[in-house]
Amino acid sequence: MRKFVKKQTKGIFAFIFLGGIMVTSGVVIAFPGIDPGTNPEITVTGTPADNFPDEQRAQFCGSSNAKSTDYIREFSIPTLCTNPLAIVTDYDGNVWFTETNTGKIAKFDPNTETFTEYDNSLWPPGGRSMMWGIDYAPDGSLWYTDESFDSVWKFSTLDETYDRLAYPSEGNSLPQKLLIDGSQIIINDFTGNKLTFLDPSQSGEEIQYLSVPSPIDNSVTADFAIDANDNVWYTNWLYQQGGVLVKLDKTGYDEAVRNGGVQFLPGKDFTEVYQLPVTLLTPNGVVVGDDGKIWLADTTSSSFFSFDPISAEFIQYVTADPLQSTYGNQTGVVKTPISRPYWIESDEQGRIVFNEQTANNISVMDPISQTLVEYNVPSKNPYWADCDPGTGTMIDDCGVAQIFDFTVDGNKIWFTEWVENNIGVVDTTVPLPIEIQLESNSLMITPGNSKELDFVVSSQAQKDLSDVSLILASTHDFVNIVLLNDYPESFQLDTDAPRPISVMIEISEDAIPGKYKVLLGAQLSDIAVSKYVTVTIE
Template identity: 75%
Template sequence: MKKKGVIVTIFFGFILLSSTIMLVMPGMDPNSDSPEVSVTGTPADNFPDEQRAQFCGSGDAKSTKYVQEYSIPTECTNPLAITTDYDGNVWFAETNTGKIVKFDPNFESFTEYENPLWPPGGRSMMWGIDYAPDGSIWYTDESFDSVWKFSTLDEKYDRIAYPSEGGDSLPQKLRIDGSQIIVNDFTGNKLTFLDPNQSGEDVNYLSIPSPVDDSVTADFAIDEDDNVWFTNWLFQQGGVLVKFDQNGYRNTVATSGEQYLPLIDFIELYQLPVSLLTPNGAVVGKDGTVWLADTTSSSFFSFDPMTEKFIQYVTADPLLSTYGNQTGIVKTPISRPYWIESDDQGRIVFNEQTANNISVMDPVSQSLVEYHVPSKNPNWGDCDPGTGMMLADCGLAQIFDFTVDGDKIWFTEWVENNIGVVDTSIPLPLEIQLDSNVLMLTSGDSKDFDFVVSSTSQKDLMGVSLILSSTHDFLNVELNENYPESFQLDFDAPRPISLTIYASEDAVPGTYKVLLGAQLSDVAISKYVTVTIE
């Protein structure tokens, strides 16, 4: 267990932090000598005084036109995994208390359910959660190698031991799929299938080992044929996308009488692109496209199972307020897309961890909307100007999990003790009109390109900035005239933008995406241009 804890903390310590500075994780500072802990009788007592601002929250819940936040009544709960039930209630797990919490959006009220099975002072990252038709909440617990069941009917908890080999397991994301529960074991390198009708310590699991040795097994998704898609990868060393034919495996096991069969007969492997290093999130879209979120970049990727081709997409750069950069140490800020899902309209939804965004990408219109979450914790950015005073509106809320419920996207803020919701039905303040959505280039070639930014809000918009992003260094976007870094967009005067897109001499032939749009303080709206280099 200790070995797993160190490895996992180091890995997530890297992922948790922005690309600026390395902060110490709780309990991992080798130079700390019994730091002072003031007893408050709240979950904050799990942290020394000097770390409470960093992990317990830095201010009150905030809101924008598109995002509403709600403060959890109990201090320092560290909310993480989140889901909704059929009535629209929101359920989430508190990693610093072991409790499940219900939030009623109609009354804006929280109900925290005491967990008598939770050890005093226990903390655990609870990455996966789902709501079952029988009214139970299932969720994972990585510290104690457990899958938990909470009954919303009798308000009772049931801890189920997760199959761990040598203390190296980490049950992570969880999904209820018909009559089974699927869990990916991040460090145990396997997918686990569980019958939800079981309870207690003696539970039967079907564990499918992953095909790549010594790798991690990340998030998974299920297509319309019940194939399970997931990734195996080595940290910053690449990996594979795996397609597992679970129906073929189970049917063959049933007819052959064998308890286990070689996995190789039921999987297909696809090498990940070299630029895709940390594919945590995975989802299958309505058209069968597989989408992967890359947590060590500003990119997410599509994979077409028919053509077996990956295409890389890019987000807007994080706002300066998310990382501060008071020391000037940040050279290339990145957004770190983490988990990725889809909604009932076929749009792709993901969280940008170090951009403090919840983002919605429409594969049909090739548009991207990035909603900025207002709460920020300055202890997670380069926000100290050297005077001991933290900058206002600087830092990260550590938005790790979200769930889609119709037009609403609910999310948790791990270090701000809040939950929040994005309302995607609210009209956007501006629109982007492209000259064309495709462009053909050859290596060493360039072409002029135009797009128009227009206000749709019947008022002037202040503080507008342009988004000009590409996925590769050999594909550059440059403005043809000087534009101010921030400008006013008049509601009755659309602004044309003229630019040139260059492919350098060493450009690699292929299909690429360029993101063009405009950013406000609370939302960014962009569209993708598909650039083909021949």
């Protein structure tokens, strides 16, 4: 077996690049492995926590205290400080996930509510790796990526054995998301600027692979999705400079490879490229919706986007602002908190599901009803936000759990909490406590003018709801929402007293013509329910 060589600098670069160690205050927290010039104290515990100095354990190991709301239930992983990351379910509903800090695969049985962690004898002592991608194969095997050691792993759930395949590393590679597609495994090489296709029937170190280089040099190649016509859609971008949405004709590419007998072909022969909007800077997640539209998550904003392949039109959507409990703002430096949508998927009902990294949310958007439901995850790690009031003691119920991955299984959404050592599940069948009724779901306004819009917030719960706050959000500064009612910052919503709300949608004179989404709704401490209004600026 090839010697494990850990690319520590690559891991640090990728983690910073993805926004993984940035909080909304702009504070950047050191990644373990960077030598601060001291000899930090390490208390040996015989657990994975020993991979971190004592002073970093609260930050990276978390509390391991599982919490619950009416919509979310968490489960604490028995082993301390595993840093769970990629997650998937099998055909029986079992939940499988990778452990960054142990190199193990773990299983959670929802029926018995028990965990099983499978020792990996091939893993180097003290090794750590961000394992971003995982998928379950029909033969009962799990395939997943490993960025620190440039590897693709196979774990057999039948005989509980591991097999490591060397990923085709050419320079600064980072195998990230992974999908089993028939007889192929597709992986995006985030920093290697390519898509890689592997044959899962192969084993051993010398494997055959195909690579499709991305159109933009010296950029990153992010997540991908496959449409009904076997086209692969993925993004290719430069940090804070934008990029392109790429459509790869996979059928044509595969046929050319078979006919030519070559392993490497110019991607430009089989791709169509669409320029991303200037407001879409970090499109990590991508998914194809039931109607064929492409959905993209932007990790450096509070937005996600749809793209219509027929009209080549992008539409920008906005989330609610993060709750202050997620970013703290004890120092007052957070001027514009953002939610950072990260990965994005769809469910069996055609809804769009995504995680909001710095809002600590799992969110579900229905493209038909134009409804957004944001579920706030109860566990929070204060060392990833501005939660220190200056006393040296972190505030309870402040911070984020770093929800870096999730998987959809029917009506449930399973997710991992990278810095809280928990997994959790959202039950989307639980009735929503709030209903939003719009007077109109669309408006047409010319630049320099405004229109009034009414909507009603009603309680659907069996009790009065306290500490309700309004959501009034738009995607652009030239689309302004002004509240006409005299409402306090938070109010009580009685079961028998719906609240009518009036707002004025104002369009500035320098507004750019087009379609824009305005989000109107209401927020509780554990859930937000909103609806989108389409504002057409003529």
